[in-house]
Amino acid sequence: MSGPVDKDAPQPAPTSRTPEREEVARARKRERDRRYRLEHPEEHAAQRRRWVEANRDRIRESNRRWRETHLERARELNRDSMRRAADRKRREAETRAKARVRVRVWREEHPDRVRKYQRDWVEANRDKVREYYNRYYRTHRDEVNARATARRDADPAGAAASKQAWAADHKEHRAELQRARRADPEVYAAELEANAAARRLKRALARAGLPPRRLHPATAAERRANERAAVAFFGDPSLPEHVHQSTVFVENLTKHMLLHHARMREFAESYVATRERMGLPPANADDVMWARAVDVVLDGSRRVDLLTSRDVAAAVRAAKATMRRAEQKRQHERLVEAVVVHVQRNRVRLAADAAMESRARRMRGKPSVDRDELLVRIALQEVAAQVPTTLLAAGDIRRALGRASFALGQMLDAGSSDNQRGRCLEA
Structure with a gap:
């Protein structure tokens, strides 16, 4: 029988292990480590992260030495890894594409079920939907406002009707907003002064026998449209050349008509008479005269590629006014x-x-x-x-x-x- 053992007593030297016993011991240790990783995955992952964080230089140096020693093997492993990654991405893309097709076909075949599911989900997740909307608006405020402005500009009548309907349905809320705004003494005093100034101007105009002040109200949509048109017009890089061509064309047309008005009038009357003899519909001699003058001036101009029909019409009006003043x-x-x-x-x-x-x-x-x-x-x-x-x-x-x-x-x-x-x- 073996009695109690004194731990402080000298122990006999351990017997030397054979390679087989060492291999068995390493296998048992690997098994214990594997079971530990399976039973405690989070602790193992945290421990590994801490070790990697504390030994980055050591890992980097070890990888570098191994790659220098096994360069061909490293390249082969890298090619295999890239090949597997490409195959994996291709399979995932094919799977996603098939899933999209399958989902699209199912949604097309069951539209009622899709709408019902969406309504039910929205009803069951009101807070979540509101949070989604608010988060998206905070992130894309300018884009949301731009889209809303574009919708209002595309349908001003509908926007006005919607605004009136909202005002009719929320009278108390509007009144509360007005009371809150006028609670500020500076705002209230400014509104009183503006109203008093308008009344004084109206009385002064009436005493002077003048009509009341008439303003053309421009909506925000009209102002934005005018601003876009102005930006497009003045931002056109061809604007200087366009203006130059229009100015030169007006000057040439006016000069031509001042010098050759009698000849142009004679041609127009002859053309109208010829149409009458041929039984064609009648034409206005004045229109024929100016059309012929425009053709002659355009043929003799060096550059007219930027002129439009509106420019030609404006040039004809300007030339007519100049000729009228001269006459x-x-x-x-x-x-x-x-x-x-x-x-x-x-x-x-x-x-x-x-x-x-x-x-x-x-x-x-x-x-x-x-x-x-x-x-x-x-x-x-x-x-x-x-x-x-x-x-x-x-x-x-x-x-x-x-x-x-x-x-x-x-x-x-x-x-x-x-x-x-x-x-x-x-x-």
């Missing part, structure tokens, strides 16, 4: 010249008519008018029937009368001075 100026000059010539040729008769008109005005009790001015007025009335004045307004006629009176006054002063000089020489 109006010519009529004005001709009228003044005709009045002056008529007075010079018929001065005696016109002076007698002016004296008779002056006596008649005194007899009727009308205010007296200078006799020379009456003379020019009578001459203007006689000449107006013979000189074209279709483009002259009342103001133009008054200015022509003033210019003619001034020119005749200078001539009469010069004549009287010559007569006095002649009488002095005779004396």
Whole structure:
């Protein structure tokens, strides 16, 4: 029998182990370690992470030495690993593609079940859905606002109706918001001052006999559309060249019509007459004239690739306005010249008519008018029937009368001075 053993007593030396016993011991240790890893996976993973974290340099150096020693084997392992990874990714992609197809087909075959599932899930997860929405909005605030703005701009009538419906359904909430806003004394005072200023302006306009201030209300959608159009217009890199081509085209068209208006009019009338003889639908001679002028100017221009139909129409309107002003100026000059010539040729008769008109005005009790001015007025009335004045307004006629009176006054002063000089020489 073996009795108690004294641990402090000297022990006999252990017998030497054979290789077989050592291999058995290592196998038992590996088995114990494997069972421990299976039974305590989290502790083993944490222990491994701590060891790796504490021995990074050692691991890196060990891997480097092994790779230098077994370079071909390392390359072979790397190729095998990449091949397995590529095969795995391909299989996963094929599996996901088949799953998507299967799911899509099932959703197409069972739309009612899909909608019911979605409704049920939303009803059962209201808080989660709200949190999803809030989280997405916090992360993509600008994109969400931009999409909402685009929807409102695409359907302004629907947006306005939705806004009115919300206001009608939430009157108390709107009133509470207004009360909370006006609770701020600075905001309340600013609103009172703005209202008082508007009333003062309205009363001032009424006292002055002026109409009330009229503003064109522009909605936010209209302002955004105008801003986008302005950015697109002024941001166009071809804008300077476009403006240059438009300006040159307007100048050339105006110059051509001022120089060749009679020839263009003759061509247009001949073209219209030819269409009538051929039995074709009638055409407007003015439209034909301007269309022909545009063709001639475009053929003679160096660059017109950026011009549009709106540019051509604007150029035609500008040229017409310029020609109208030129013709109006010519009529004005001709009228003044005709009045002056008529007075010079018929001065005696016109002076007698002016004296008779002056006596008649005194007899009727009308205010007296200078006799020379009456003379020019009578001459203007006689000449107006013979000189074209279709483009002259009342103001133009008054200015022509003033210019003619001034020119005749200078001539009469010069004549009287010559007569006095002649009488002095005779004396």
